Amino acid sequence: ETGVTQSPTHLIKTRGQQVTLRCSSQSGHNTVSWYQQALGQGPQFIFQYYREEENGRGNFPPRFSGLQFPNYSSELNVNALELDDSALYLCASSLGGYTDTQYFGPGTRLTVL
Amino acid sequence: TQLLEQSPQFLSIQEGENLTVYCNSSSVFSSLQWYRQEPGEGPVLLVTVVTGGEVKKLKRLTFQFGDARKDSSLHITAAQPGDTGLYLCAVSSGTYKYIFGTGTRLKVLA
Numbered sequence: 096e097t098g099v100t101q102s103p104t105h106l107i108k109t110r111g112q113q114v115t116l117r118c119s120s121q122s123g124h125n126t127v128s129w130y131q132q133a134l135g136q137g138p139q140f141i142f143q144y145y146r147e148e149e150n151g152r153g154n155f156p157p158r159f160s161g162l163q164f165p166n167y168s169s170e171l172n173v174n175a176l177e178l179d180d181s182a183l184y185l186c187a188s189s190l191g192g193y194t195d196t197q198y199f200g201p202g203t204r205l206t207v208l
Numbered sequence: 209t210q211l212l213e214q215s216p217q218f219l220s221i222q223e224g225e226n227l228t229v230y231c232n233s234s235s236v237f238s239s240l241q242w243y244r245q246e247p248g249e250g251p252v253l254l255v256t257v258v259t260g261g262e263v264k265k266l267k268r269l270t271f272q273f274g275d276a277r278k279d280s281s282l283h284i285t286a287a288q289p290g291d292t293g294l295y296l297c298a299v300s301s302g303t304y305k306y307i308f309g310t311g312t313r314l315k316v317l318a
Contacts, residue, residue, distance in 0.1 A: 099250070128305060137212075137296050137308030138251065151305050185250050197306065199250025 099188050099200035107206045108176050116171045116203045120188030126150070127169040128197060129161060130185040138185055144169055145191060173205075181207045211235060212297055212309035220315045224286050229312040231297030232279045238300070240280050242271055245294040245311075287316045 100119045108114050120127050126145045130138035140153035144163035158174040167188070173180055183204050187197035213232045221227055231240070239258040243251035255264050257273035257280060264271045268291075270283040284291055297309040 130308075135311075135313075137214075137298075137311045138306075140305050140307065143305050153305075187250070196253055196256075199252070201249050 099186060099198050101184075101186050101200040101203050103203060104201070105204045105206075107208065109208050110176055110178060112176050112207075113172065113174045114176060114205060116173075116184050116186075116205070118169045118171070118186030118188075118200060120167045120169065120186075121198050124188035124190055124198070125167050126189045126191040127163055127167065128187045128189070129169070129171045130187065131155070131180075132183040132185055132202070134182070141171070176207045178207050181205060211301070211307050212299065214295075214297060214309040214312050216312060217310065218313050218315075220317065221287055223288055223316055223318050225316075226283070226285050227287055227314070228281055228283045229295055229314070230279065230281050231309050233299075234278065236277050238277070240273060240277075241298045241306075242280070242282055243296040243298060243308075245296060246292075251294075251296055251308075284314075287314075289316045289318050292316050 099121050102117045128143040129141040132138040141155050141159055142152040142161055143150045147163045160172045163169045183202040185199050185202045187199045189197045215230050239256055241256045242254045244254055245251040255271045260275045260277045262273045268285045272281050292315050295312045298306050301307050
C-alpha cells in the first residue's frame with residue numbers, strides 16, 4: 096500500500112509568482128486536506144476536498160485554491176505569492192468522514208524570496 | 209487567539225528522564241488527537257482520546273483526556289532519543305476540520 100506522496104520536495108519562488116503543489120493520496124482514500132505549517136508552528140488547515148468537491152475551508156485568502164482529480168490526487172495552487180507564504184505545505188488523506196484518521200505526506204517546503 | 213495552547217514550547221532532557229507535555233483550551237471537544245512530527249516528515253497520529261478522563265497507553269507514552277474534555281496531557285516515561293520530535297495536539301472543529309496546537313518540540317539527549 097502506497098502512502099501519501101507530495102511533489103516537489105522543495106521549491107523556491109519569488110514574490111508575485113504562482114505555484115502548484117501536488118499530492119497523491121493513499122490508496123482508497125477519497126478525502127484530501129491541505130495544511131500550511133510555518134516554521135515553529137502547528138499546521139493550519141487550508142481546505143479539504145471530498146470526491147472532487149471543496150468540503151471546508153480555513154481562514155486563507157482566495158489566492159489559495161485547489162483541485163481534486165477523479166483518482167483523488169490533489170493540487171494546491173497559490174497565486175501572487177507573498178513572503179509570508181514561505182512554509183511547509185502538508186497534504187493529508189483519509190477515507191472520509193468527519194473525524195477519520197488522516198495520513199500525512201512529507202510536505203513541500205516552499206520558500207518565497 | 210490560539211484555540212489550543214501547548215506547553216512547554218521546548219523541552220530538552222536527558223535519556224531516561226520522564227516528562228509531561230500539555231494541551232489546553234477553554235473549549236470543549238468531542239475528541240482530541242496527539243501527533244508526533246519528525247524533521248522532514250508529516251505528522252503521524254499517535255492516539256485519539258474521546259471520553260472525558262480517558263487514559264490511553266502506547267508503550268512508554270501515556271495520554272489523558274481531561275474530565276471536562278478541554279485539555280489533555282502526554283506523559284513519556286524513560287525518554288529515549290527516538291522520542292525526539294514535535295508533539296502536536298489537534299481537534300476536529302466544524303468547518304475548519306482539524307485545528308492543531310502550537311506544538312511542543314522535544315529533544316532527548318543520549
